[in-house]
Amino acid sequence: MMGKYKMVHLGDSSRDDKAFQYASRFPQIDFYSISKGINESISQRHARSKGVGNCAYMEGDFIEGLGKIPDGSVNGVYSNMAVGYYNNGFNSGDYHQRLFELVLKKLASGGKFSFSIHEDNAVSNGNGAMNKKIIIEMLKNAGFDGVEARPFHEAEYGRTYWTDFYGQKGKKAFQISAGKARPTVQL
Numbered sequence: 563m564m565g566k567y568k569m570v571h572l573g574d575s576s577r578d579d580k581a582f583q584y585a586s587r588f589p590q591i592d593f594y595s596i597s598k599g600i601n602e603s604i605s606q607r608h609a610r611s612k613g614v615g616n617c618a619y620m621e622g623d624f625i626e627g628l629g630k631i632p633d634g635s636v637n638g639v640y641s642n643m644a645v646g647y648y649n650n651g652f653n654s655g656d657y658h659q660r661l662f663e664l665v666l667k668k669l670a671s672g673g674k675f676s677f678s679i680h681e682d683n684a685v686s687n688g689n690g691a692m693n694k695k696i697i698i699e700m701l702k703n704a705g706f707d708g709v710e711a712r713p714f715h716e717a718e719y720g721r722t723y724w725t726d727f728y729g730q731k732g733k734k735a736f737q738i739s740a741g742k743a744r745p746t747v748q749l
């Protein structure tokens with residue numbers, strides 16, 4: 563029998579506990595939320611998530627958190643305005659290459675990786691989004707299939723606190739998606 567569907571949310575913030583919202587809406591799916599940016603205490607989050615029972619929080623770095631999840635066990639990894647950022651210097655290009663390779667390792671075959679970034683200005687240091695061309699190259703180098711980037715639809719800007727924030731500032735957002743290929747079966 564197949565196990566329960568598993569999703570990993572990277573880079574939630576205390577303003578937007580999306581993993582909890584999705585977990586409440588989709589009880590058939592287990593959610594893991596990994597982020598450094600949880601301002602409320604982790605015990606407050608655990609207390610709230612008890613009510614739903616399918617949402618686990620890991621406070622800390624994406625790579626460290628993903629390391630605790632079994633390889634090949636995750637059906638989807640998603641994120642908004644967090645992956646793809648240099649973010650005060652702790653997410654370098656090398657960091658992202660390692661992160662993308664790890665995400666691929668954690669995904670089950672046929673699994674999806676999807677995240678949003680704002681504007682594709684190349685900013686080499688400080689705060690800013692990585693150029694989406696660089697991100698696409700890195701995802702392909704990591705071994706992802708079907709790597710795509712598309713502009714946000716107007717209605718998508720209301721998705722999270724930060725997609726809305728950048729939308730209000732007139733910055734364009736993009737949705738990046740990539741998949742883990744299913745093995746080909748020789749008949």
Ligand SMILES: C[S@@+](CC[C@H](N)C(=O)[O-])C[C@H]1O[C@@H](n2cnc3c(N)ncnc32)[C@H](O)[C@@H]1O
Nearest residue numbers: 573575597598599623624642643644722723724
């Ligand atoms: C700009 S906020 C986006 C929050 C929310 N997803 C939204 O769209 O409103 C980015 C979040 O990702 C977290 N973050 C960024 N890089 C991270 C990393 N390498 N490991 C863990 N958390 C990280 C930050 O601490 C912050 O909470």
